Amino acid sequence: MTMVDSLFGLIPAASTGQQWVALDLQLVNWGGYDGHHRVRLASTATLLSGGSGSGKSTLMDAYIALLMPHTTPFNGASNGGVVGRPRGKDQRNILSYARGKLDESRTEEGTRQRVLRGDGKDTWSAIAMTWADQSGTRFTAVRGWYVPSSARTLEDVTAVRATCETAFDLRDLEPAAAQRLARSAVAAAGLTCFDTDREFTARLHSTLGIGAAGDGGKAVALLGRIQAGQQITTVDALYKAMVLEEPDTFATADAVVEQFDKLTGTREQMITARQQVKALEPIREHRAAIEEAAARLRVVDAVGGFDDGTSPAALWRHERRLGLLRDVETDLQGRHREAQRLAAETSARIAAARTELDGVKQTLWASGGDRLATAQRELRGVGTRLDEVTRARARLEEVLTSTLGTSVTTLEEFTDLVARARHALADSDAKAGARQALFDAMSERKEASADLAVLRRDHDDARHRHDNIPGDLHATRAALAQAAGLAPEDLPFVAELVEVRTEHEPWRDAFNLALGGFATLLLIDIAHLQAFRRAIDTVRTGRRIRFEGVPTDLRDDVGMDGRTLPGRLDYRQSPFTGWLKGELASRFAYVCVDTPGELAQHEKALTRGGQVSEGRRGAHGGQGARNVLGFTNTRRLSDLERQVEVAEARLASAEARVEEAEAAWDRHDATLRAYTAVVELTWDQVDVAGVEAERDRWQFVVDEVTSGNPDVVRLQQRAVELEVLIQDLTEQLGRTKGAAGDLGERWSATTDAVDVAQGALDAAHDAGTQLDPEQRAYLEHVLGGGAADQPSGGAADQPGADARTDPSAALDAFDAVVSRAADLLRADRQAAQQTVATAREALRRTFETFVERWPDPNLGTDPDASYADYDRILTELQAQGLHELEAEWRKSLLRLSGNDLADLHSALSRSVREIKERIRPVNDILADLPFADDDHRLRIDARDTQSTVVARFRKELRELREVLSTEATDAERERRYHRMAKVIDRIRRTSPDFADLVDVRRHVRLSAEKVDLDGNHVALYDHIGEKSGGESQELVAFIVGAALRYQLGDAGAERPRYAPVFLDEALIKADARFTGRAIGAWRGLGFQLIIGAPNDKFSALEPHVDLKYVVLKDATGRSRTKPVAGVAQDAGTTRDGRGGTGRSGV
Template sequence: MSQSLFGLIPTASTGQQWVARSMQLINWGGYHGFHEVAFASTATLLSGGSGTGKSTLLDAYIALTMSHTTPFNGASNGAASGRARGREQRNVLSYARGKLDEARVAGTSSSRDAVLRGDGTDTWSAIAMTWADQVGQTFTAVRAYYVPAAATRNDECTLVRATTDSAFDLRSLEPFATGRFPRGPLQERLGLALHDTDIAFTTRLHATLGIGAAGDGAKAMGLLARIQAGQQITTVDALYKSMVLEEPETLAKAQEAIDHFDELSEVREEMLTAQRQLEVLSPIVGLRQRVEAAREQLEVVSTLGVERASERTTPFAHWHDSRRLELARAQEVANRRAHAQAEERKVGLDAQILVTEREHEEVKDNQRRNGGDEIARLEREIAALEDALGDTEVRHARFEQHRAVVGVPVTSKSEFEALRRTAAAFVDSRDARERELADAVYEARAAQAEAVRGLETLDREKASLAVRRGNVAAEDHQARCLLAQAAGLTPDELPFVAELLDVRAEHEPWREAIGLALGGFATTLLVDADHLTAFRRAINDVDLRRRLRFEGVRTGLPVVEQADRSRLDGRLDVKHGPFTGWLTDRLARQFAYVCVDDPADLGKHAKALTRTGQTNDGSRGAHGGRGRPSVLGFSNERRLAQIDEERREATVAVAERRRDVEDAEAAARAFTDQFAAYQAIGGFAWDEIDVRGATRRVAERRERFDELAAGSDVLRALREDEQRLAARLKDLRTQSSRAAVEMERLETAWGTLTDEVDELSDGLAELEDAGVAATDVQVTLLDDRLAASGWDGGDLRAFTSAVAAMRADLVHAHELAAHDLQSAQDTLARTFERFVEMWPNPNLGTDPDDSYDDFRRILGEIEHQRMYSLRERWSRAISRLSGRDLTMLDTAIEQAVADIRARMEPVNEILSVLPFHDDAHRLRITATVTEAHDITTFRRELRALAKDVPDDATPVERERRYARMAKLLARIRPDSPERRRLVDVREHVRISAECVDLEGNHVSVYDHIAGKSGGESQELIAFIVGAALRYQLGDADAERPRYAPVFLDEAFIKADSRFAGRAVGAWRGLGFQLIIGAPLDKVSALEPHVDLVLQAVKDEVGRSRVQWVAAS
């Protein structure tokens, strides 16, 4: 029978138990060479002074049986920190070489280890432990290390992991150490089973030694490691949580939820990025349509040649001449028809005049026979006057044709005489007038050229600014580029001061004033002072028409920003870079202007500046120079926007100047017609065209004739007949005269038309021979435009006016199309530049034409593929996170609390059969849920978000849900101080121990260990941890644990003999084999309760050994 504290355990029991029989060491720490330490099957005390090697033996046990991530004992690493077994702590390399101390290398600040072995040479080390069960079976585990002299990490060593189902002499490895433990001989000659990985090795140990239930030996070994570490714990709660409870699954579930949320965030960010890209690129289709429409309009108008008024070899000229020829020929036919009708009308009228004249003569003869010679005389005078009236009417009609050309109304002799004087002066001033008109044409053309140059200047400036970010003049930039190229620098490495300064947004109204105050300093180039000599040498032969100032400055100086916003330098932002420190210092020293709104305040400061740019420098000052573009700024976007506005105004000005040229040229062409008209007007006399005067004289003679005829009834009757015939004759003559005038006019017009038809026909023939002709599309366009102008098919003069108006409209449309094209292309380019700046891609250009297809393809992919795919992924991800991950986290938290209580049941079952203090009492572990308000609200929000997302949820609802998830999960991220409190369910319960009687009635509670005596606390720890270890080892229902060894380092250091005995008895009563490490002053308290006492000692050179002291 085998005696235990709580009863007899049958030696023949079928419950197998493995106890540690012995440990073998070769070259481990201070244990130089071979050492073997035997253990009692019950309890062994390992004592010794500080640093003699107690913890070294216990660390050997950890190195042999546990994972490489398990830290060595705190007694040997208490002053170190860092990764387990890292360079900062005791590790396999330091143990294998037998590290003694560190010593400084002579003459250096570095140090090196003082070691027992392996100093500049290879060495090796090995550990083995043999276990035995109650029927005599043995099992040995071996780890061996071959350590090269240059090794600094464990993975640079040769590692052997081996097991054997028998005892093993570790010294048998020595012949194989020099060969770095070849695999074949170890297996064949020594009979060792080799394991390639820690997992395979520990799996074999756990399976053979019965460590852990259902193959879960890692948890049991982890608990053994925590027990061996001997942590100082003050409460039962902390004891149970640190020793017994592993990290709950809730932390892993929380991390899974966070990982999936981060994936969701990535999808969301991709979706938002795609949305931003869509917003940036969505206008490009409309802009491209504007570009194509503008180009089509430009193509149509440009191919017509309407804007080239002086050219006669354009499709527009062909259409114009064709339509004018058609109109001229139609008018020619109409002219001949009208001439024939007028001629026919005149012949008929002349015949009627002859008949009426005979009748009139007969009546007058009768009058003479009845009235005498006086009537005959009056009749002759009247006839002469009527002939003169007809001539006057003809001359007046001719005069009216010329007067209509000059457009001066004439209703009296004085107005006629004034017109004649004007005509004489006009004819006399022909040369001067022609020079005046020529000067007007020249001035109009000069103004047009100036406007075109202004537009071209803006275009050149825009082109220059488009390829850089600064605002300095293009000539300065080009000169700077030449200097930079000669010096082997980039333009950015040779900045202008202006490019490093910008006016703060809140002080934008001061931009012009600040630029004026800085003056030429703003266009000074800055050169690194260290490279100034080389720079001067490199640029000396560069031929520059533009003179640039440069200054060598120190780089990397400390930056002292001006906080006073009333000063000029306080209203500037300085671009951070190598020149920033120097520039802030120069601004503070040289340009310390105080900005004042009232010029009366200028004298109140040593240096001051007004908003209009006036400066005060003591007795000196400066003013003026406003209106020039500012050169300050990190970016030229503001200037580019100004240029666009100025270009629009300049384009309008160019169009206006072009119309001025056309008007001046039209006035010059009209001068010839006016000169001919004025010259003809000078040949008329007033009496020759005074129709009213001639009419009055005829009326006076007729009145006299009527008076004579009224004296006789016969004469009165004859007079009435004569008046009737005279009136008819007058009317016929008038009509005949008008017909003659019309015939003459038509004849003259026909001659002009004939000449024009011939000229137009010849011109069209030449155009067609030269291949110049308007296409059907162009003809239709121009015909429609002409009809839209309101022309309804009038004469050639109306056609000329209508065409001029239509041509002006087309030129204006051309200008608008050109402006719209440029505007749309500029907007496209800026859109592409913005896209590339926000999402850099070396394969994408920014040319509005060359790169459009690439960006259109990207837009199409976003619209039709990426956005749909990302929205689908977003919906699935947020649904999965809600329906799966958050639900699993909530369930895991719920389950983990239940698991803590469930795991207490087998521990309490073990404790229920172990007497605590005496046979009438037992120890019981209890758990109380202590969820605080923050945990409760967290769980409530978690359950709310764990509900499935409705399929019909709107994007806004999903986004709102995402924001709630982000807020919730931010509280449980690894860097959150709330993480453990919220998801580590160990924080949700309070663990305590209570003493109960055999009926389970409460007797007393054990909450704080620190309030107990050393022995009482160790006894309490032994009961709680020992019972948990029995459960963890998978032996809760067995009479004894299958794996018995428990190593305790620095244990029972506060216990007296009685309570130490009770604590040791508790462990032994649970069936465990104890190996206790304790200092020398605790030997007397522990010695009565152990069966073997060993002592570690160390000699003067640092070599340790273990010697036997007492045995039971």
């Protein structure tokens, strides 16, 4: 592209389009710039350099305050780490700039700001910038603020947004400032005011040509990001941070979430409605129970009591009882006549049977019937005796066989057995011997069991210890130690501190005898002795124990002679070991000798048998005593195990002896019982053969009589039958006559009762008593039904008679119920009252639960007063609420699936495509700009990132959209809802997956590559940090500048319509050559640069700019600009004729 130098700097030669460049920037009371200041700007490049804090960024922020929305933070280049809301109280803001905040100080009233102006009085501030195009047209934008002394937030400030179609001097606003920047005063100064930021920025964008197709917001946002110039490490991050704004997928995802939340709200309403219906459904049942119980109470009160003869209850009783009495009267009358008839018939049958019996007996006696009768009688008696003798003989045989192993068949054998039995029963010595044998065996078992228990206890105790001290000594020591507040380990026995060496094991018994009681001496630190004595004085123990206070931690360097007792011991390390060795060496230095003859050769000597010699004295005996020496007890455990085995064998033998003795005792006892049974019998009682012979004799007589005259048997049987019949009929006749008499008496009494009941009923009617149907039905229900079901009683008691078939039983049942009528009515009253109370309480709980779950100040909880409200709610919910809510939920679900999810899926694909499409015009711009040299160009490349998370998410979107388009049951819809909820939760702004899934900028990886004129790849530019400072500045300039051309809407034009680009602390990382290349890139794209840089970067930037300023700050905190080159000396003259070297800056 051929560039020409013009009034506006280097521009494309073929360009004829309009371009706006900034002519100057004016400030009034802005930050450190106190009063009016004007900074003229070159149409090519202007440099503002100065020290840190001098006010460079303040000038840059003035441009931001004028042109950009309130969401753009101030001082973005210098304070990338600030927090809080942009332009909030924690950052630079309009108020702090208007008052010229210097710093803060802590006072008694709190934190106080130190400011250049506006401290306790009103002040005002204003910013203006004038632009010009090639035709000389001027356009000025102004922002002003009147700040009262009481202002704390921007809402307390009067703001001015205005434009002017020509140049404007901010000093002309001073009269308007005196009027608090009233709109009329501002308009009088020649400015056109705007009410809102939206109108103001729309005017700027349309006039200055900012943004394509009227969308200037994106272009201005990019200008702000360029001005902030934050450090970015990769081309991908650079392009996404500087060029790409928030994609449409954010808004689409938010819309999907919002729609789903509406769906969720509908679902919650539906669930709530269902829960409310479920909660209120029982109230109608409770209400019905209350009304029914209340009606019963009214009836109970109305019927009165049965004691009042004129009450409705008494009238009902009289009516019912009179009807029942008449039924009984009729029944008794019929039953009396039937009884009389049956009695006459039975008397006739008895007389006929007696006549026939007399004839049969006469015939029978004439045919030998008396002998037959005698034989049959005797035969029956013999049969009975035979059964008894047989049973007795069987019992005897069982006893003899099982116990004595014998049997008897003759009188002589039985007599001999009885004699032996009496002799055995008289022998008391045999019984005493068996008893004594059992006692001796049980005593031995008890003793063996006790010994075994002791040995096992000793063995268990030994397994948990490592010494050979007896258990009673251990217990005594533990008691004393506890009383003294010491541990048992602090009080060792001497025997616990020594062990016989393995090679001298045969001397163990001798050493035990020689040491004697010294081995069980309890040792205590002498420092604790007095306290120990005081503590144990009141302790009572069964075993006496000796103790001694000894010094501890003595040196363990006592020499031991291997021939003596102390030299043949091992010692456990303890605080007492030094003392113990010395004590043993001085008191028990016995020389171990093999024979008694050697005892006299030594002052102290000891034999293996345990004899000790001390000159003319000595000691011997006591062998077999228990070993107590050693801090290991392996030997004792082995001894105890052998003793336990012997004791177990002894116990097993004792158990066997007890079993044998018990068996012998049982056998002896059984024999005595058998002999006792024998001596109590006689032979006649068990002689089965004798009784059978007698039976046979009488049977022979019967056979003899019956064989000679067969009619005798028949006559005899007939006589028996007639006698039985006469007896039965006689008994029946007695019962029938008694029943007839009883029925007659009851009939007469019932007739009298009918008369009495009729009189009572007539008296009730005469008294005017009435019984309405409701009362009658109630009494029938409570009392009448119960009477019919009562069992019969009294005179009506007959087999199978009951109240349903027997009038007498029905009357008795009714009288029984009436006798309990008061209790029944009282119980029914109480039941009704309880029903009312229970139902009311249930209603109260239901109402309370309802308003607790769904608060409503218009709903009460009284069961009576509030029932209508809850019934109305239930009616409305049942009539239309649930159905409408469910239909709305289904409709929303389908709408979400058909529209929103589809939109989100499409937006994801479309946004990725738009990112790639937006790179194309940027590349078209870059294609005309030499990069590095005239033979190369820069090109931006976009590649899709391969993310399995995003792929699975988009697949889930497609599947869910397809599933939701089909019909489903309620259960399936519920499952679909929860599945969809999981998807929606992932695209919420608060979700950790939100950025990865919704921010499509992450779905594309951007890089830059250096290509030749034919488009062939030369080099890849991905990580900016890998390049030098100059190369990275040039790369950023090319990429961001081309993108800015696109955002400004000038991608197809020869130069941008809006030229100013502010770079705060940019182009400061390279030498003059590379800085020039970066500035050349910006200017080659047709932009006007205003660069802020620190003083140390002035030399690198100075050759490439046409206008230079130094920003200075004096001791009072006031800033000003001083021109270095490019501005005439009178360029900064103010309107009142004063030079520009003072507060106005230039």
